[in-house]
Amino acid sequence: DADVTQTPRNRITKTGKRIMLECSQTKGHDRMYWYRQDPGLGLRLIYYSFDVKDINKGEISDGYSVSRQAQAKFSLSLESAIPNQTALYFCATMGPTGELFFGEGSRLTVL
Amino acid sequence: QKEVEQDPGPLSVPEGAIVSLNCTYSNSAFQYFMWYRQYSRKGPELLMYTYSSGNKEDGRFTAQVDKSSKYISLFIRDSQPSDSATYLCAMRARNTGNQFYFGTGTSLTVIP
Numbered sequence: 001d002a003d004v005t006q007t008p009r010n011r012i013t014k015t016g017k018r019i020m021l022e023c024s025q026t027k028g029h030d031r032m033y034w035y036r037q038d039p040g041l042g043l044r045l046i047y048y049s050f051d052v053k054d055i056n057k058g059e060i061s062d063g064y065s066v067s068r069q070a071q072a073k074f075s076l077s078l079e080s081a082i083p084n085q086t087a088l089y090f091c092a093t094m095g096p097t098g099e100l101f102f103g104e105g106s107r108l109t110v111l
Numbered sequence: 112q113k114e115v116e117q118d119p120g121p122l123s124v125p126e127g128a129i130v131s132l133n134c135t136y137s138n139s140a141f142q143y144f145m146w147y148r149q150y151s152r153k154g155p156e157l158l159m160y161t162y163s164s165g166n167k168e169d170g171r172f173t174a175q176v177d178k179s180s181k182y183i184s185l186f187i188r189d190s191q192p193s194d195s196a197t198y199l200c201a202m203r204a205r206n207t208g209n210q211f212y213f214g215t216g217t218s219l220t221v222i223p
Contacts, residue, residue, distance in 0.1 A: 041215065042215040043155075043199070100145070100155075104154045
């Protein structure tokens with residue numbers, strides 16, 4: 001089983017709908033991240049959390065919110081999805097020596 | 112100027128070739144350097160992780176960091192078709208757990 005698990009893996013939705021992407025990890029890491037990946041733009045940070053009580057905005061947080069329900073769970077929500085939020089979304093955890101471990105990704109299409 | 116620059120390719124090589132992938136960066140505070148491999152529709156997989164300057168070898172993979180030139184490289188020896196993927200470089204400064212900087216990735220195809 002994957003150490004960083006994302007659900008759903010694929011989702012198609014319509015403009016204005018609320019969407020939640022979930023991430024759970026079995027690595028025991030405190031630090032968790034949400035990134036989006038777009039062709040030509042690379043990985044961009046949406047939100048990050050250093051522990052359950054710590055939530056921080058990244059460079060592209062507008063239109064997104066997160067919830068850290070437990071050390072192992074970090075969810076990303078789009079309150080009202082729009083087409084330019086169509087992207088590949090990755091959850092990641094940070095290991096004790098500073099490297100990132102990524103999930104398999106959630107492909108979101110907003111029509 | 113972007114913090115990290117990476118040639119997107121695509122790069123196509125015959126099986127068995129030596130592949131060289133490179134990134135340049137502008138921030139002299141970067142001290143931690145990573146290479147990731149990403150297959151289509153998959154998450155990035157950590158290949159190499161190095162601190163500061165020097166070389167690190169793991170099987171067919173060698174990572175080099177030249178801090179004086181702000182330049183990092185990943186070499187793949189005896190390349191295999193299974194190496195066909197996009198390779199991302201990433202880096203961060205000390206004590207900045209949130210600030211990872213990524214290249215946009217180089218697409219590599221190894222032709223049998």
